[in-house]
Amino acid sequence: EAGVAQSPRYKIIEKRQSVAFWCNPISGHATLYWYQQILGQGPKLLIQFQNNGVVDDSQLPKDRFSAERLKGVDSTLKIQPAKLEDSAVYLCASSSDLTASTDTQYFGPGTRLTVL
């Protein structure tokens, strides 16, 4: 079974530029998550999708971050414009259960973003 795929793996941009990350979850997984992990901290949930609908985006800075999951499969996360404090690893995860309460999350390798 193929795992969660993410690209790019690394990205360096200057502040005020825009950037986009892509995630392809495990086939058939209904729930998809985007996390931000700042160095020295645990992953922080940014947004959770069930199929192509948003379940929770309460911690997504909506003035600069956006995410979509068209057709309930792949997802993109965009930052526009980026700030220095956005430097972090962006993790994508997926799980098969629609209720997403007890189900295991499967994580991708992450995208390491550096904002200069």
Added chain:
Amino acid sequence: AQSVSQHNHHVILSEAASLELGCNYSYGGTVNLFWYVQYPGQHLQLLLKYFSGDPLVKGIKGFEAEFIKSKFSFNLRKPSVQWSDTAEYFCAVNAASTSGTYKYIFGTGTRLKVLA
């Protein structure tokens, strides 16, 4: 607000030593509890989880965790660590939000280094 605390940020042990990593959470309702591990150069992966039944949960690679509801704790244990257990360990709580959806909250992680 819900939170997860991992009190040990860095732990160094010799091989064969016993391990206990603390995890406490703040939430009064029903929770599902997880330990995830990230080995060097690898993705985050599930170590074990608890959502009901026997509060002593056994996971992969000889790890176990005990849910003590009265202490809001879910500590991870292993009787004898190996060099290959060197990794970062994250405790996570999945609890129902006010909207009825389940939200994952991760602790800040504990870096374990096992000396051969």
